[in-house]
Amino acid sequence: MNADLYVPGDGWLHRADPRVKFAMSLALLVLCLIWRNWMFMTAVLVLEHAMLIADRVPAERILWVWRVLAFVIVMIVVLWPIFDPSGAHELWRWGFLRLTRENLVMAAVMGLRIPALGFACFLTLFTTSQAKLIRGLVALGVPYRAGLTLATSLRYIPVFFGIFQSVSDAQRARGLDLSGDGEPAGPAESGRAGATGERRRRTLRGNPFTRLVARFTSYLPIIVAVLIRAYRMSQGVGWAMESRGLGLPVARTYRVRLRMRPADWALLAATVAVTVAATSVMAMIG
Amino acid sequence: MSLDDLIETWELGWDYAPIADGGRPIPGLDGVSVHIRAGEFVGVVGPTGAGKSTLCMALAGIIPNLADGDMRGTVTVTGHDTSRTSVAELSLNVGYVQQDPESQLFCASVEDEIAFPLENRGMDPALMDRRIDETLALVGMGEYRKRVPTSLSGGQMQRVALAAALAAEPDILILDEPTAALDPDGKRDVFAALAAIRRSRAGRDLTVVMAEQDTSHFPGWADRILVLDRGRLVAQGDAGLFDREPELFTRLGVALPGDGEPTLHVLPTDDGKSTDDPAIALDHVTYRYAGSTDDNGRGGTVAPALDDVTCTIPRGAFVGLIGRNGSGKTTLARHLNALLKPASGRVVVDGLDARTHTVGRMAAHVGFVFQNPDHQIFCASTREEIGFGPRALGRTDTQVRAAVDDMLRLFDLERVADVSPATLGYGDRRIVALASVLAMRTPILVLDEPTAGLDRRLSATLLDAVAALNRAGTTVIMISHDMRAVAHYCTHVMRMDAGRLVEYGRLVRGDGRRDDGHDSHDDHAAYDVPATHNNPETHGGLERHDERNEQRKERR
Numbered sequence: 001m002n003a004d005l006y007v008p009g010d011g012w013l014h015r016a017d018p019r020v021k022f023a024m025s026l027a028l029l030v031l032c033l034i035w036r037n038w039m040f041m042t043a044v045l046v047l048e049h050a051m052l053i054a055d056r057v058p059a060e061r062i063l064w065v066w067r068v069l070a071f072v073i074v075m076i077v078v079l080w081p082i083f084d085p086s087g088a089h090e091l092w093r094w095g096f097l098r099l100t101r102e103n104l105v106m107a108a109v110m111g112l113r114i115p116a117l118g119f120a121c122f123l124t125l126f127t128t129s130q131a132k133l134i135r136g137l138v139a140l141g142v143p144y145r146a147g148l149t150l151a152t153s154l155r156y157i158p159v160f161f162g163i164f165q166s167v168s169d170a171q172r173a174r175g176l177d178l179s180g181d182g183e184p185a186g187p188a189e190s191g192r193a194g195a196t197g198e199r200r201r202r203t204l205r206g207n208p209f210t211r212l213v214a215r216f217t218s219y220l221p222i223i224v225a226v227l228i229r230a231y232r233m234s235q236g237v238g239w240a241m242e243s244r245g246l247g248l249p250v251a252r253t254y255r256v257r258l259r260m261r262p263a264d265w266a267l268l269a270a271t272v273a274v275t276v277a278a279t280s281v282m283a284m285i286g
Numbered sequence: 287m288s289l290d291d292l293i294e295t296w297e298l299g300w301d302y303a304p305i306a307d308g309g310r311p312i313p314g315l316d317g318v319s320v321h322i323r324a325g326e327f328v329g330v331v332g333p334t335g336a337g338k339s340t341l342c343m344a345l346a347g348i349i350p351n352l353a354d355g356d357m358r359g360t361v362t363v364t365g366h367d368t369s370r371t372s373v374a375e376l377s378l379n380v381g382y383v384q385q386d387p388e389s390q391l392f393c394a395s396v397e398d399e400i401a402f403p404l405e406n407r408g409m410d411p412a413l414m415d416r417r418i419d420e421t422l423a424l425v426g427m428g429e430y431r432k433r434v435p436t437s438l439s440g441g442q443m444q445r446v447a448l449a450a451a452l453a454a455e456p457d458i459l460i461l462d463e464p465t466a467a468l469d470p471d472g473k474r475d476v477f478a479a480l481a482a483i484r485r486s487r488a489g490r491d492l493t494v495v496m497a498e499q500d501t502s503h504f505p506g507w508a509d510r511i512l513v514l515d516r517g518r519l520v521a522q523g524d525a526g527l528f529d530r531e532p533e534l535f536t537r538l539g540v541a542l543p544g545d546g547e548p549t550l551h552v553l554p555t556d557d558g559k560s561t562d563d564p565a566i567a568l569d570h571v572t573y574r575y576a577g578s579t580d581d582n583g584r585g586g587t588v589a590p591a592l593d594d595v596t597c598t599i600p601r602g603a604f605v606g607l608i609g610r611n612g613s614g615k616t617t618l619a620r621h622l623n624a625l626l627k628p629a630s631g632r633v634v635v636d637g638l639d640a641r642t643h644t645v646g647r648m649a650a651h652v653g654f655v656f657q658n659p660d661h662q663i664f665c666a667s668t669r670e671e672i673g674f675g676p677r678a679l680g681r682t683d684t685q686v687r688a689a690v691d692d693m694l695r696l697f698d699l700e701r702v703a704d705v706s707p708a709t710l711g712y713g714d715r716r717i718v719a720l721a722s723v724l725a726m727r728t729p730i731l732v733l734d735e736p737t738a739g740l741d742r743r744l745s746a747t748l749l750d751a752v753a754a755l756n757r758a759g760t761t762v763i764m765i766s767h768d769m770r771a772v773a774h775y776c777t778h779v780m781r782m783d784a785g786r787l788v789e790y791g792r793l794v795r796g797d798g799r800r801d802d803g804h805d806s807h808d809d810h811a812a813y814d815v816p817a818t819h820n821n822p823e824t825h826g827g828l829e830r831h832d833e834r835n836e837q838r839k840e841r842r
């Protein structure tokens with residue numbers, strides 16, 4: 001990813017008051033977390049996509065969210081039946097592994113919940129500029145420095161993605177092996193190094209846990225270099241902020257002014273209505 | 287402090303706190319006493335690690351308020367003792383621009399960057415829009431008001447940083463090598479913006495302290511030049527100092543204002559197909575970045591980053607890869623070690639088809655030195671850092687030890703062999719990054735802007751070592767904007783433009799002869815630097831510098 005989370009635009013969500021978008025995202029997050037129903041999750045996902053498309057957020061950004069979440073979704077769907085063997089309607093059993101109608105439905109619910117939660121956040125993040133995000137948070141009583149820290153962290157996520165990629169390239173170019181299989185980058189050479197490498201490869205092939213640890217360990221050079229770079233950069237950011245007057249003992253003003261328009265009140269009312277309706281249905285059908 | 291003095295430092299000293307536990311403090315400044323009058327333009331020059339950035343940080347109040355270390359002496363700015371005044375309060379009078387564009391533009395739009403200091407001062411929001419427009423117009427960035435800073439070039443980003451520093455109308459502007467991380471186009475942009483500021487009414491009353499490696503504008507602008515070396519003020523005077531004491535600047539590795547760039551005369555070659563065993567063969571190579579977008583961030587069909595590039599580089603060549611930013615230099619270089627695979631065409635390096643080999647496999651054949659040393663450095667000691675590459679290639683302990691010892695000796699790094707390289711000054715970090723790749727002893731070496739942001743002496747230290755390897759048979763590809771270095775060290779030149787190879791051939795020397803060999807590398811006078819591999823000035827200070835990300839621009 002090499003773009004900011006915020007997608008510049010002028011759609012209806014972009015124009016909406018950030019406080020209303022916070023309320024909308026929060027309502028969706030809470031409802032998705034407490035109601036384990038696959039139909040509700042599907043409906044939320046459809047609603048979130050419809051809202052983003054109606055706001056003219058490019059399809060490639062929506063697909064980017066799916067790409068980012070794909071691994072987590074697959075892992076949850078695959079692992080859920082393994083760790084939750086409950087359910088009365090058994091479909092298949094092999095040793096400790098037990099597939100039931102209930103745990104398969106729950107795996108699907110959990111698989112849908114991740115993107116539903118993700119898109120609930122991205123409804124706000126894709127459509128709220130850094131300035132409006134801070135302004136909205138401050139208007140809700142969050143201290144300015146906390147809002148600035150949060151917004152600046154979001155702003156630098158793509159920058160750190162880029163740094164990670166650059167560092168990764170630089171280390172691989174020095175022969176860093178990221179596969180974790182212990183194979184030297186160069187031609188297998190006779191002597192101690194070659195023999196040691198072969199022994200290590202044999203050991204690692206047979207042990208998935210050791211291999212996982214080795215793979216993680218192989219990323220350490222990249223992580224350390226990224227942290228060093230991130231430290232230097234965050235130091236520069238802090239200096240730049242203070243040298244532009246952050247922390248002056250005067251009442252801060254804001255270029256961006258917030259005003260609840262009729263459309264914002266309508267969106268807030270719709271959010272409340274949907275939340276109440278969903279909660280009522282949840283209470284009725286359990 | 288006289289009534290005319292706006293800034294006064296008295297016996298200013300600064301030692302950076304050691305970054306690692308148990309480390310030694312890093313000396314930054316020692317006994318610097320300076321008086322700067324209102325309205326003066328003061329140029330600060332000196333070799334890499336001389337303390338230029340440290341002095342700028344002290345004048346902006348970063349030292350001692352935000353940086354970790356020990357300060358001696360006093361700094362008084364507009365009557366305020368900086369040790370008793372916060373950086374924010376000093377900012378009412380002082381604007382400060384750092385070297386690294388990326389870490390000082392933290393907002394999501396250009397207009398928000400300019401609004402930030404105004405909001406902090408409690409300015410009436412109704413007046414902000416006009417002030418933003420005026421300030422951006424001053425630096426020639428009016429049409430970029432709504433743009434995301436990260437989508438701008440390095441030069442444009444620095445102009446926005448300048449505008450943000452000027453927005454609150456400070457009395458003093460501190461510029462810490464604002465062009466050090468920029469390519470020639472970016473430098474021109476920033477200097478043009480500074481010229482416009484000086485012509486403006488506000489600019490005429492502005493006191494400017496500007497640290498800079500590029501001294502070309504100082505004779506016309508500077509009322510005074512401060513020369514720093516190893517943290518001490520070794521000379522000061524008007525801009526005539528460059529004419530009166532040229533040997534001082536040459537000795538320190540500081541470029542003199544009159545040093546123009548040489549014109550390169552290239553004798554075109556055929557495709558080089560006569561070469562039986564070339565080091566590198568590029569055959570109709572085309573590459574396009576996935577998801578390329580135009581300047582407005584829209585997707586669509588854009589020109590390829592590499593467009594039908596064909597050439598053959600003989601073994602033992604020292605190739606200067608030149609061209610404007612975004613012309614495809616870095617994209618081409620990244621094909622040589624398989625970091626990128628061509629969309630069409632073929633790349634053969636050291637007899638291997640780069641398409642069918644991983645980056646790790648190519649590492650045994652191609653050493654790649656990236657521009658930013660911080661992208662490489664991660665080990666706990668310099669010795670381990672240099673040994674990492676050879677060890678990753680599967681070399682024996684004996685071979686690794688020998689390679690490390692060679693590099694420590696060659697670059698005089700024995701004194702920091704057991705020190706964490708991340709804690710070294712910028713010049714030393716660059717040397718360690720180069721040494722850690724040279725230790726891999728690959729037959730082909732690719733260098734991405736190895737001299738960017740370095741003084742002449744340190745540049746020569748690095749390039750002399752590379753030239754020695756080249757004489758021993760290593761093929762070198764060097765991306766560079768430094769035409770003096772290209773003219774002095776290279777045997778061949780490749781010039782890229784808009785993804786196409788527009789010029790390739792042997793470099794013709796000034797005397798008209800074609801460069802067929804490597805003998806000329808011994809002539810240090812041509813690079814105006816003393817022949818040395820040991821530059822003690824680089825070892826003290828903590829110069830900060832960062833690369834502009836050419837690859838990102840090429841993607842755009």
